[in-house]
Amino acid sequence: MSVEPLPNIDRSTLRERVLKALRSAITSGAYRPGDHLGEVELAGRLGVSRGTVREALRHLQQEGLVTAGNRGMLRVNVLSAEEIRGLFRVRAALEGLAVREIVARPDRPAAVAALRAAVEDLAAAGEDFAAKVEADLGFHVRLCELSGNPMLVESWRHLEGRIRVTIMNRDPEEAPAMMTSGRHAPIIDAVERGDLEGAIAVVEEHMAAAADHFTGTSAH
Amino acid sequence: MSVEPLPNIDRSTLRERVLKALRSAITSGAYRPGDHLGEVELAGRLGVSRGTVREALRHLQQEGLVTAGNRGMLRVNVLSAEEIRGLFRVRAALEGLAVREIVARPDRPAAVAALRAAVEDLAAAGEDFAAKVEADLGFHVRLCELSGNPMLVESWRHLEGRIRVTIMNRDPEEAPAMMTSGRHAPIIDAVERGDLEGAIAVVEEHMAAAADHFTGTSAH
DNA sequence: GGCAGGTAGTCTGTCGACAGTCGGAGGGAG
DNA sequence: CTCCCTCCGACTGTCGACAGACTACCTGCC
Secondary structure, rough: OOOOOOOOOOOOOOOHHHHHHHHHHHHHHOOOOOEEEEEEHHHHHHHHOOHHHHHHHHHHHHHHEEEEOOOHEEEEEOOOOHHHHHHHHHHHHHEEEHHHHHHHOOOOHHHHHHHHHHHHHHOOOOOOHHHHHHHHHHHHHHHHHHHHHHHHHHHHHHEEEEEEHHHHHHHOOOOOOOOOHHHHHHHHHHHHHOOOOHHHHHHHHHHHHHHHHOOOOOOO | OOOOOOOOOOOOOHHHHHHHHHHHHHOOOOOOOOOOEEEEHHHHOOOOHHHHHHHHHHHHHHHOEEEHHHHHHHHEEOOHHHHHHHHHHHHHHHHHHHHHHHHHHHOOOHOOOOHHHHHHHHHHHOOHHHHHHHHHHHHHHHHHHHOHHHHHHHHHHHEEEEEEEEHHHHHHOOOOOOOHHHHHHHHHEEEEEEHHHHHHHHHHHHHHHHHHHHOOOOOO
């Protein structure tokens, strides 16, 4: 008798699946920033109870993807230019810590190799916008993961929602010159040769450029 | 006719009040790390519905105060020594960014004065342990707020729950030599004289010492 | 005495319903 | 024509209940 063909039982809870679906719907641009997210409409569309989507929405609210408007109504979050600049400064501090810890690690070469693989994914994304976004954020998450500091990853992920709405609010309608392998390679190079100051400088410059890019002319 | 005597209508939702109550109960030590938090018990004790405490618990879970154990049961989070070290490294990066932005601000003297007031609160706390904790965390949160970067405050607050359980898991039963005004003054001094490198060094040293303190010998 | 099977208990997951509140449309008085 | 009052619709806040799942214990058989 074969036990092979039934390995994939989805043990995830309904709330988790709804959470994923909503997050994906927002970050993919199906809901534009500022759009109202009604519990009843979402519940009906997803075929689940209101309480379930409610919990998912609350989770998304804490992630910063949605924000509470008038009378507790939730809508897709939209960040001001000032918030975007602050957001990328925090990112610079977090990812600066990441390179710092990677440089200090004994297995630095392995981390460098993993990062090189991540930028290759970015290059392989080609012109697919969604794939490029995923690969770019994947690289930066990987940077945090390779630091070996789970709390750092946790903090970075806490910003991920806001990062995604920022990207989605601007880039879909123009050429994204921001996410290219050429912009990430210098970070790896500096890490590889143990140049801590240089690596941090590159990261901060990278983040400053991104902040300028996303605040340049806000798209309507 | 007087309109004065009725200004304070509490418009907070029941979930928010339950959230506050639970957070306070955990951070005050009423529930020890590892304790099981049952929805039914809490709902009965607070006199509210299960769904309400459920949402509050989910919020606390994202804050890191509680963590999911076996079969989705939630218990008060307990951090490993490695997690604590990572946590305080992230704090150092965040608060390092804070001093950096404060030093760069034109209203630096006002920020310095506000920080001085915060350490005075700490000194005024005397030997009251809970008050000292509040004053200490108040100082650090103030540091983030004075940076003028709301996203930085947001990121710091995301760590606050874990910080509090870490403090509560160790300090209640021994002399807390960690939170004293003498340890915070050097930060302000360095900020006041515009010594960015020095201020960051003090912050990192402060955080490293705290990490050592809280991982020294885990209390049982 | 040990083990397999059943069985009660308890916890969370999910749902549907009721109530309160806010905003707007519509009608009537001035 | 304008302003105010009233009613209606929509949305969220909160609740109680049902169902599924896992644990621990207890019993009967070998």
